[in-house]
Amino acid sequence: MSLVLAENINLHVIPTKKYKTIQIMIRFATEMTREKASLRTLLSSMLETNSRHYPTSTAMSKKLSEMYGARFNVGTNKKGNVHQLNLVLSIVNPKYLPHETALLEEGLMFLNEVLFSPNIKDGQFDLATFGREKNNLQSYINSVYDDKQSHAALSLQELYFSDSEAQKTPGFGKAEDVASITSEELATYYLKMLREDTVDVMVLGDVSTEDVAEQLASFAWGERAVAENDQMYYQKPHGDVLEKKETLPVKQGKLNMGYHTGIYFHDENYFAMQVFNGLFGGFPHSKLFVNVREKESMAYYASSSLDTFRGMMTVQTGIDSQNREKVLRLIEEQRQAVIDGQVSDEVMLQTKAMLKNHYLLSQDNPNAILESEYLKLKFPQSALTDAQWLGKLESVTLEEVQQVAKNVRLQAIYFMEGNA
């Protein structure tokens, strides 16, 4: 059930007794730019670390401990054209605790404090905290690249979106951009975010709208000027394939590929695309796993995944570097096999069964429910009943899958050659 808390700020409560917790998420959303990714990620670290009343990270942790180990995270991510900053508080449902407590009210008061009373004095964030968090974020960004699978995925993203500064930037920003942010600049940006972002508050658990609405409405939300923008990012396909090769001291090579699909969240061909991805590389019975990894022993892992907010599909593999050409050829052969309709009825049924399984499983996960309820608000075409969703999946035909497979176009190849 939804309610307007303030101008352009909506509350959505999802009542359920299934979990031992209550989750509260406040989401700020804005158009993704390279600059904002770094600013907002650093801001998320500042908001998570301390506040005016809890000026040290230990004071903050102590408060969370008093609230029976409440979990509080502020994180950012990028979805299509949009950059999101999320404050998420998860508390235990008080009815499972040994003593009566007003934990929900206390949790909301805590959120009000950390969001509206950050550790800002005289127009800038506390300098000691700021300096530390800035260093830590730069180190964190560098360490992401220590993980070679992430390194390969981010390098492919940079290659695939070489024309878009915003899209080639990771949602957590860039180390060199973080380095140049000042404390005043971040404090100014914080106020701008409060004024200009789209805000949604989602609550999931054994609660009613009345339990939370009054308290949330009393937050100092203020005047707002919100510009709604298209969450989808569109990129035209090009005829040539961009390639990048990098040699690193690793034993296992990585070969990642990016394809243009042109198919978006709950588009006409959305379900056909899901089935194609399932047949091609989404599951352990998919062609990439069975033929590239198992039959040919050419890869330790080989899978594909979809980004339906950017109309893109990626393939990721870990291989022996000398097998690059052979693996590339094998991957293309697997796609061609789907185009040619080399898909047994049994595999088709299996793929649909797996997609159905994943859909139902996601409804057991509180964070996944919050996310899908959020998307239902933004994309009403995705607000389907279980029967409708499963019906759409069921009705996908092999011809439709062949057609989407044919329209998928290879755009970029990133290769990490190992020389260790």
Add this chain to the structure above:
Amino acid sequence: MEKKEYSRLNEVLYTKTLPNGLRISLLPKPDFHKTYALFTTDYGSIDEEFIPLGEKEFVKVPDGIAHFLEHKMFEKEDGDVFQVFGRQGASANAFTSFTKTSYLFSTTDQVEENLTTLLDFVQSPYFTEGTVEKEKGIIGQEIQMYNDDPNWRTFFGLLQGMYPKHPLHIDIAGTIESIAEITADDLYTCYQTFYHPSNMNLFIVGNMEPEEMMAMIRNNQEQKTFAPPQEISRKFPQESPADLVKVSSLQLPVSRPKGYLGIKGFAPLPETGFELLRYRTAASLFFQLLIGPTSELYLSMYNEGLIDDSFDYEFILDRGFYFADIGGDTENPKELTGKIKELLLTAQDRPEISEERLQLLKKRMTGNHLQSLNSLEYIANQFSKDQFGEATLFDMSAVIDSIEMKDIQKFIDHFIIENHMVEFFVYPDKDEA
């Protein structure tokens, strides 16, 4: 079938041990779509030296064989078991730890078919020299991938210092060289010894009707014959504090150095499950009190830039061993381990170890415990570890509540001993990174 109600938690657990020795636990969760089943043998990477079923002499098998066996279980004469689960709408997986091997599926459909597949595939080994050879390539790739992971290498580097002779320091997957020696016969030897139903447990949680489920499992097991159960004899190298490698280091392609302190437990542990669980809980509370995120000591190390968010500690207690590891990324790895050592050795007198803080951290731990019960996988994994005899995950709230300052003091005296500590450092490999 025994039924136990945990009314405080709103949970009901059903248990039974079958005549062949298999222990079964069922935890119905009617609100969930999912059913998650975990079939576990008390056999892991460290169980390398043992007396095979029906024999009298110890044998030693190659490093990495438990994990190799886990991989090979999925391949049968008529194809790949993953495909069977897939056709039945389930996701299957398996994992091997130091002391356990678990096979699992998770599904929202055809629970009975999937459960039959799980029981049947784990209970019908099929290994040939041909399939064993082919697997060596795939596992070789997996080993290389672990070798490229700096955190994995760091963990095993620290274990090498604490357990220089004991197989705990060996990568769970083994090495390219060790797996090259594995034969189909070796796999059968390990399988027959460790996959006997009396060495296994089955835990199922989620959407189910418990009576029907139990009848189905019983029926499945009654159709199979097994050798009479036999006590398993395992052998491990003995180590004393003199064997510890006090300081060691590695160069790896990382952007920041790492410093870790390891403490190895040598003294005997409490014998009853409940007391053992209390010991582990006291250990965990001790580390939280001293260097957890609510501690002033943690804050000052963080503020000095000695630690960052990667700083962490864990206390691991498993069959036959227990240890702690503490550390993270830092510009000054030696200063970090030196500081932690000093804090641990003076812990007795630190204001952080106080009654008031213990009450606070017990609250925190109770909440964290309840939060984790949202995850069916977590519940199943914790139950399947089966480490604490009669005490289970659902007794945790009571166990946490029972911990007092004197338990913390007892833990310090028992575990925090200077010559049981080792240091391990990772330095960036400047030429290559």
